[in-house]
Amino acid sequence: MLQQDVEITNKLGLHARASAKLTQAAGQFQSAIWITRNQRRVNAKSIMGVMMLAAAKGSIIRLEADGTDENQAMETMLALFGDKFGEGE
Amino acid sequence: MIGILIVAHGTLGESLIQCATHVLGERPMYLAALDVTAQTQSNMLEKGRSLLEELNQGDGVLLLSDVYGATPCNTMCRLLRPGSVEGIAGVNLPMLMRAITYRTESLNSLVSKAVTGGQEGVLYINSELCDATTGC
Numbered sequence: 001m002l003q004q005d006v007e008i009t010n011k012l013g014l015h016a017r018a019s020a021k022l023t024q025a026a027g028q029f030q031s032a033i034w035i036t037r038n039q040r041r042v043n044a045k046s047i048m049g050v051m052m053l054a055a056a057k058g059s060i061i062r063l064e065a066d067g068t069d070e071n072q073a074m075e076t077m078l079a080l081f082g083d084k085f086g087e088g089e
Numbered sequence: 090m091i092g093i094l095i096v097a098h099g100t101l102g103e104s105l106i107q108c109a110t111h112v113l114g115e116r117p118m119y120l121a122a123l124d125v126t127a128q129t130q131s132n133m134l135e136k137g138r139s140l141l142e143e144l145n146q147g148d149g150v151l152l153l154s155d156v157y158g159a160t161p162c163n164t165m166c167r168l169l170r171p172g173s174v175e176g177i178a179g180v181n182l183p184m185l186m187r188a189i190t191y192r193t194e195s196l197n198s199l200v201s202k203a204v205t206g207g208q209e210g211v212l213y214i215n216s217e218l219c220d221a222t223t224g225c
Contacts, residue, residue, distance in 0.1 A: 020112050038221070046190065048187050048209070054221045055221075055222075056221070
């Protein structure tokens with residue numbers, strides 16, 4: 001099981017379209033993927049769960065991946081956050 | 090994949106589909122709206138049956154309506170076929186998003202996921218929730 005904390009750096013935070021991109025990416029992996037913010041832990045493959053974390057810019061969330069493709073899953077998730085979900089700001 | 094048909098007043102159904110399309114980046118397949126206006130009321134049932142045929146890929150169709158007791162929901166009731174065409178009233182965007190997410194599961198499971206999604210999406214936004222989402 002892998003886990004890593006990551007800061008949300010895009011201007012709009014984990015808003016609807018970003019949540020959709022994240023859940024679509026997470027859905028490609030066999031591994032279970034979880035996101036935790038303020039003790040609230042949700043399935044990263046569930047769009048409503050991710051969106052309702054309401055994680056604004058500057059929030060720190062914890063990513064967890066557990067399964068046969070956990071390395072690739074974690075790498076893909078971190079790349080999305082690092083790329084600000086392709087939003088440029 | 091389970092088809093989804095929104096049966097609602099005015100252009101609410103098509104608007105909800107456009108909201109989901111905006112969020113997801115593409116218009117989901119097998120998702121349609123039966124918009125109920127004063128002009129369309131007379132042949133709604135016929136239109137509904139024809140849309141059900143288009144949307145049903147063999148896994149059934151989930152119908153979502155706005156207000157129980159109102160004309161769109163009454164029409165929806167006449168389209169239901171327990172086990173293959175099921176319906177929910179009180180549609181909102183969280184319910185639709187959740188329904189789109191889980192439409193490859195069984196129809197029973199989809200009904201339950203959509204109902205909870207819709208209910209959990211209704212929140213009083215107190216200052217704590219507001220601060221959480223704005224980062225203030």
